[in-house]
Amino acid sequence: MSRKAKVLTGKNHSIWNEYKKCKYLFLLLIPVIVYFFIFHYLPMYGVIIAFKDFSPLKGIIRSDWIGLKHFRKLFSGMYFLPVLRNTLIISFSKLLFGFPAPIILCLVLNEVKSLRFKKAVQTVSYLPHFIGWVVLAGIVKEVFSPSHGLVNYIIQLFGGNPIFFVGSKQWFRPVIVGSSIWRNIGWDSIVYMAAIAGIDSQLYEAADLDGAGRMQKIRYITLPSLIPTIVIMFIFAVGGVMADDFDQIYNMLNAQVMDVGDVIGTYTYRVGLQQMDYGYATAVGLFKNVISLVLVTLCNKLSKTLSGSSLW
Amino acid sequence: MVGGYVMKKKVGFSTIIIYILLILLAVVTIVPFIQVFTISMSPPEVASSYGLHLIPTKFDFSGYRSILKHRNLWVSYKNTIVRTFLGTILSMFLYIIGAYPLSKKYLPHRKFWTMIIVFTMYFSGGMIPDYLLVNNWLKLSNTVWALILPGAMSAYNLIIVRNFFEAIPDSLEESAKLDGANDITILFRIIVPLSKACLATVTLWCIVGNWNAWFDCMLYIKDESKYVLQYTLQKILLDGQTQDINLKVGMVVNTETMKMAALVVSIIPIMIIYPFLQKYFSSGVMVGAIKE
Numbered sequence: 001m002s003r004k005a006k007v008l009t010g011k012n013h014s015i016w017n018e019y020k021k022c023k024y025l026f027l028l029l030i031p032v033i034v035y036f037f038i039f040h041y042l043p044m045y046g047v048i049i050a051f052k053d054f055s056p057l058k059g060i061i062r063s064d065w066i067g068l069k070h071f072r073k074l075f076s077g078m079y080f081l082p083v084l085r086n087t088l089i090i091s092f093s094k095l096l097f098g099f100p101a102p103i104i105l106c107l108v109l110n111e112v113k114s115l116r117f118k119k120a121v122q123t124v125s126y127l128p129h130f131i132g133w134v135v136l137a138g139i140v141k142e143v144f145s146p147s148h149g150l151v152n153y154i155i156q157l158f159g160g161n162p163i164f165f166v167g168s169k170q171w172f173r174p175v176i177v178g179s180s181i182w183r184n185i186g187w188d189s190i191v192y193m194a195a196i197a198g199i200d201s202q203l204y205e206a207a208d209l210d211g212a213g214r215m216q217k218i219r220y221i222t223l224p225s226l227i228p229t230i231v232i233m234f235i236f237a238v239g240g241v242m243a244d245d246f247d248q249i250y251n252m253l254n255a256q257v258m259d260v261g262d263v264i265g266t267y268t269y270r271v272g273l274q275q276m277d278y279g280y281a282t283a284v285g286l287f288k289n290v291i292s293l294v295l296v297t298l299c300n301k302l303s304k305t306l307s308g309s310s311l312w
Numbered sequence: 313m314v315g316g317y318v319m320k321k322k323v324g325f326s327t328i329i330i331y332i333l334l335i336l337l338a339v340v341t342i343v344p345f346i347q348v349f350t351i352s353m354s355p356p357e358v359a360s361s362y363g364l365h366l367i368p369t370k371f372d373f374s375g376y377r378s379i380l381k382h383r384n385l386w387v388s389y390k391n392t393i394v395r396t397f398l399g400t401i402l403s404m405f406l407y408i409i410g411a412y413p414l415s416k417k418y419l420p421h422r423k424f425w426t427m428i429i430v431f432t433m434y435f436s437g438g439m440i441p442d443y444l445l446v447n448n449w450l451k452l453s454n455t456v457w458a459l460i461l462p463g464a465m466s467a468y469n470l471i472i473v474r475n476f477f478e479a480i481p482d483s484l485e486e487s488a489k490l491d492g493a494n495d496i497t498i499l500f501r502i503i504v505p506l507s508k509a510c511l512a513t514v515t516l517w518c519i520v521g522n523w524n525a526w527f528d529c530m531l532y533i534k535d536e537s538k539y540v541l542q543y544t545l546q547k548i549l550l551d552g553q554t555q556d557i558n559l560k561v562g563m564v565v566n567t568e569t570m571k572m573a574a575l576v577v578s579i580i581p582i583m584i585i586y587p588f589l590q591k592y593f594s595s596g597v598m599v600g601a602i603k604e
Contacts, residue, residue, distance in 0.1 A: 024494045025495050033425065044435065108330055111327075121338050124338040130586065133524075134526050137549070142572070148359065148361055150344070153364065250527075251546065272439060273439070285438025289436060293434055293435050
């Protein structure tokens with residue numbers, strides 16, 4: 001046996017020993033690794049059908065390669081680009097309005113001295129987060145109903161005409177963005193509240209001695225302490241820009257607003273699972289996931305150099 | 313905590329604005345729910361008229377009566393309870409046994425194993441490969457496993473549990489190890505009882521997640537008798553199926569009150585566990601978490 005091989009086997013041997021020492025730990029870990037392999041990594045392997053003319057009869061391996069045909073269709077067809085546009089408009093609106101909302105809520109809550117009041121508001125504001133979109137969409141449609149909804153009742157009190165919000169091209173996206181903020185504002189603020197709870201109260205006491213006002217304390221103590229959390233949450237949010245909230249939009253979407261409300265998720269479902277165009281729909285999904293991954297990576301890198309906080 | 317009189321001067325305009333804003337938020341959050349409750353127990357003519365509908369003026373439970381007779385709803389209610397029960401137990405078992413090894417610094421290649429799991433948070437095969445896996449390869453369609461297995465674990469929750477385990481001082485295990493206990497005994501005898509707060513939180517998330525799930529049912533379940541609650545509810549709400557139900561039951565009700573009654577019936581369990589959920593919110597099992 002050559003010396004090199006000997007060294008190698010020696011090394012393997014010690015690794016084997018290390019694993020043997022932890023055999024019970026691995027016994028525990030194995031089912032979990034197997035789970036992730038089957039339910040997460042096998043589908044990742046499955047994305048190769050985005051490059052194949054997939055037919056369920058032939059299976060993944062025996063289906064013919066067709067290169068980038070599906071991707072060419074993606075960008076030349078007149079179907080995907082409007083969907084991409086809708087997705088980006090809705091997601092960026094959610095980012096623009098929905099990202100700062102819980103931060104503002106948390107700053108406002110932090111100014112409340114009565115603990116009981118604070119707790120009450122928090123309890124109420126978390127509630128919608130625990131209700132699924134099937135139910136919430138039902139509720140939202142009820143509240144915005146043109147024939148008997150609360151919102152239109154108020155509009156009419158002020159002399160306006162009832163608006164069919166959920167069925168109007170002009171209003172559909174604002175309703176989506178608004179109801180998403182309505183659902184998540186409370187829950188999303190928890191992370192920031194936890195970060196605020198970690199701020200040393202001596203900082204505020206010192207600021208009080210210096211005669212700092214409410215806004216100054218927010219500006220110079222609270223916000224700077226929140227920055228690392230905000231950065232982390234922002235990276236997550238940017239990574240989610242391509243991932244439309246399928247649950248929400250599917251349950252709210254209707255024929256009248258297809259033009260403005262059809263997003264990547266609903267499109268993938270329709271093309272892939274209703275029209276059974278598996279290969280093409282996989283290409284749509286792959287495109288989405290790759291962009292998301294690139295966005296998270298870029299954002300992470302950027303924030304690492306700029307602020308020092310990062311996901312990994 | 314603050315120098316008293318300096319603050320007292322400030323109790324003025326801005327404080328009032330803050331309180332008004334927060335009350336407004338609470339009202340906007342809760343009113344839609346109250347409205348649904350009210351309409352669900354109102355007679356049709358009230359339900360279809362304009363108004364705030366905050367307090368029921370006239371009572372009429374025909375919506376509930378027709379929902380009670382709706383057989384599919386109750387079958388799917390039962391199915392949801394079954395899947396929630398099985399799904400939560402399976403998920404928690406996997407989280408516990410997965411988080412423990414990953415929380416040990418001396419686990420060989422710990423970084424690699426963690427990375428394999430964390431990577432799934434940022435990249436996935438997507439809807440179609442997931443579907444093909446469950447439907448064509450594993451052939452789980454039309455069984456409860458199609459609902460439970462694919463979402464049994466999320467990398468996010470696993471890492472949260474791992475972080476909690478990691479924070480438990482090693483000294484507690486050392487003595488048990490000296491007594492000859494192996495890792496598995498230590499995990500279930502020492503670590504799990506010490507992690508009740510964290511495990512309770514994740515358990516509640518699993519329950520809520522299973523309760524609210526519907527898309528997997530739409531994809532994989534073919535028999536109406538195996539539908540889950542949210543999917544049946546969606547059909548009642550979206551597909552205008554209400555007419556059929558009324559024909560079957562032989563009773564004419566305003567579809568609106570019936571829909572609202574269905575919503576109420578499906579929310580009630582969440583409302584019941586909500587106070588328990590509430591208890592664990594502030595305990596800080598939160599994001600920073602995800603950082604490796």
